[in-house]
Amino acid sequence: MSTLILAEHEDGALRPATLNVVSAASQIGGEVTLLVAGQGVEAVASAAASVAGVAKVLHADDAAYANEIAENLADLVLSQADSHEHILFAATASGKNVMPRVAAMLDVAGISDVTEVRSSDTFVRPIYAGNAIATVQSSDAKKVVSVRTTSFEAAAESGGSAAVESIATTAASDKVSFIGQELSQSDRPELTSAKIVVSGGRGMQDGSNFKMLDDIAEKLNAAVGASRAAVDAGFVPNEYQVGQTGKVVAPDLYIAVGISGAIQHLAGMKDSKVIAAINKDEEAPIFQVADYGLVEDLFDALPELNKALDG
Amino acid sequence: MKVLVAVKRVLDYNVKARVKADKSGIELANVKMSMNPFDEIAIEEALRIKEAGKAEEVIAVSIGPSQSQETIRTALAMGADRGILIETDDEVQPLAVAKLLKHVAEKEEPGLLIVGKQAIDDDANQTGQMYSAITGWPQATFASKVEFEGDGLKVTREVDSGLESIQVAMPAVITTDLRLNEPRYAKLPNIMKAKKKPLEVIALADTGVSIETGLKTVEVNEPEEREAGIIVKSVDELVDRLRNEAKVI
Numbered sequence: 001m002s003t004l005i006l007a008e009h010e011d012g013a014l015r016p017a018t019l020n021v022v023s024a025a026s027q028i029g030g031e032v033t034l035l036v037a038g039q040g041v042e043a044v045a046s047a048a049a050s051v052a053g054v055a056k057v058l059h060a061d062d063a064a065y066a067n068e069i070a071e072n073l074a075d076l077v078l079s080q081a082d083s084h085e086h087i088l089f090a091a092t093a094s095g096k097n098v099m100p101r102v103a104a105m106l107d108v109a110g111i112s113d114v115t116e117v118r119s120s121d122t123f124v125r126p127i128y129a130g131n132a133i134a135t136v137q138s139s140d141a142k143k144v145v146s147v148r149t150t151s152f153e154a155a156a157e158s159g160g161s162a163a164v165e166s167i168a169t170t171a172a173s174d175k176v177s178f179i180g181q182e183l184s185q186s187d188r189p190e191l192t193s194a195k196i197v198v199s200g201g202r203g204m205q206d207g208s209n210f211k212m213l214d215d216i217a218e219k220l221n222a223a224v225g226a227s228r229a230a231v232d233a234g235f236v237p238n239e240y241q242v243g244q245t246g247k248v249v250a251p252d253l254y255i256a257v258g259i260s261g262a263i264q265h266l267a268g269m270k271d272s273k274v275i276a277a278i279n280k281d282e283e284a285p286i287f288q289v290a291d292y293g294l295v296e297d298l299f300d301a302l303p304e305l306n307k308a309l310d311g
Numbered sequence: 312m313k314v315l316v317a318v319k320r321v322l323d324y325n326v327k328a329r330v331k332a333d334k335s336g337i338e339l340a341n342v343k344m345s346m347n348p349f350d351e352i353a354i355e356e357a358l359r360i361k362e363a364g365k366a367e368e369v370i371a372v373s374i375g376p377s378q379s380q381e382t383i384r385t386a387l388a389m390g391a392d393r394g395i396l397i398e399t400d401d402e403v404q405p406l407a408v409a410k411l412l413k414h415v416a417e418k419e420e421p422g423l424l425i426v427g428k429q430a431i432d433d434d435a436n437q438t439g440q441m442y443s444a445i446t447g448w449p450q451a452t453f454a455s456k457v458e459f460e461g462d463g464l465k466v467t468r469e470v471d472s473g474l475e476s477i478q479v480a481m482p483a484v485i486t487t488d489l490r491l492n493e494p495r496y497a498k499l500p501n502i503m504k505a506k507k508k509p510l511e512v513i514a515l516a517d518t519g520v521s522i523e524t525g526l527k528t529v530e531v532n533e534p535e536e537r538e539a540g541i542i543v544k545s546v547d548e549l550v551d552r553l554r555n556e557a558k559v560i
Binding site: 071103111122126131175178179183220228247288290292293309 | 428549552
């Protein structure tokens with residue numbers, strides 16, 4: 001039995017999400033192979049080779065894989081599928097883009113957003129925004145799975161000594177091409193891997209008020225997130241969104257500010273170790289999941305909090 | 312050009328899902344059902360493309376039980392021209408949906424398929440990508456902006472670290488993200504008119520498409536409840552507890 005993982009990387013380094021997927025693969029059992037595809041990614045391949053628990057690294061270097069075009073990545077994964085029973089992806093925007101293609105081309109079901117490995121064919125995944133937890137079993141010859149990264153510990157980045165093998169590349173699709181990207185400029189840690197997340201909701205009233213959260217996040221070395229309501233209202237861009245239709249986070253501390261706590265938002269953060277909530281409405285559902293609740297107007301509480309953190 | 316849009320009947324966004332006592336699934340009897348919110352965005356985008364003169368016809372397709380006709384009627388009331396229901400009471404997983412949409416597309420020959428990026432019941436986020444894989448149409452997923460450019464489309468996509476844009480040839484499949492547009496509400500006269508628009512019902516068996524799958528649900532459980540904690544009296548107490556009790560800052 002063996003597992004193939006499509007590694008994710010940016011700026012010449014593995015994305016942390018891939019380390020979580022390696023842990024999920026280790027729980028399935030069998031040999032773990034990481035597939036590193038990109039352009040000029042030798043350094044990523046060698047970093048992948050030292051991840052604990054990785055037995056083999058496949059390295060595909062070609063311009064076709066430079067911008068995570070799903071068509072091209074899926075074709076490459078498929079070219080390596082024969083020798084693996086499990087094919088795993090991180091449930092990131094990129095992984096979600098590729099995983100279903102691979103499943104469909106193998107004519108098997110895709111298993112999205114797995115939070116627990118029960119056995120090599122049985123997995124647990126949330127449905128209905130996490131209001132129900134399904135246990136699913138696959139009898140397909142190959143299991144094609146995306147892994148919810150916050151549900152698995154990260155594998156150690158060192159300790160492994162896998163062999164790196166260069167593999168033949170596949171042709172690039174002529175029906176899709178990359179134009180460009182507009183990445184959000186932030187000095188803050190990445191939302192899904194930050195130890196502390198400070199999130200704002202509709203109660204923030206305006207995008208400019210997120211500056212108050214930025215200042216607090218700066219002091220805590222935290223990432224800044226938002227509820228869908230805040231994104232819909234245009235306060236912050238979509239990549240801030242935590243919830244069923246945004247990102248799933250599980251930091252050590254989640255501070256929800258001016259967030260009422262709709263089920264769709266809770267779906268994205270209720271696995272946080274400690275939740276603190278600041279809301280002036282004592283009836284807000286967020287207080288039902290918060291470890292520490294403060295009923296106060298956020299426009300009073302945030303400046304105080306900012307000051308208290310200096311102490 | 313025709314635009315095909317897939318719409319799914321799901322438990323209403325505002326209704327809390329309740330697990331059945333026998334753990335076989337979610338209680339769907341006597342609860343409010345609605346169109347999957349991402350599919351409303353898909354219909355809206357198709358209508359805007361038609362209104363911009365880039366398409367002649369918007370066809371809403373649903374796969375599911377007879378009551379899914381209501382979901383199609385909602386799409387028709389928003390402005391879609393006609394509907395197709397592939398009727399089945401069985402569970403239809405994303406791969407089967409993709410195959411059935413392909414079956415419809417082979418007959419209708421649309422230039423574009425628009426689907427929601429995920430349905431809020433199974434949260435799978437697979438159908439559009441699977442359709443792309445089995446048809447060879449390029450995929451533009453998680454779209455926040457769609458522009459006609461040259462012979463194809465320029466699509467701005469929501470990715471984890473911001474936005475990216477890609478150019479895709481047509482026919483193509485688009486999956487919608489939240490910020491693509493704000494769907495319109497159906498007006499009463501249009502709801503009346505929608506009742507007269509054509510809605511073709513096709514029995515699943517007549518499509519010749521197999522919806523068999525190797526994936527089965529063993530059981531469905533309630534999530535672990537998180538217990539409410541305490542209400543603190545001041546910011547100072549909050550900071551003190553986070554520092555000295557929870558030890559997280």
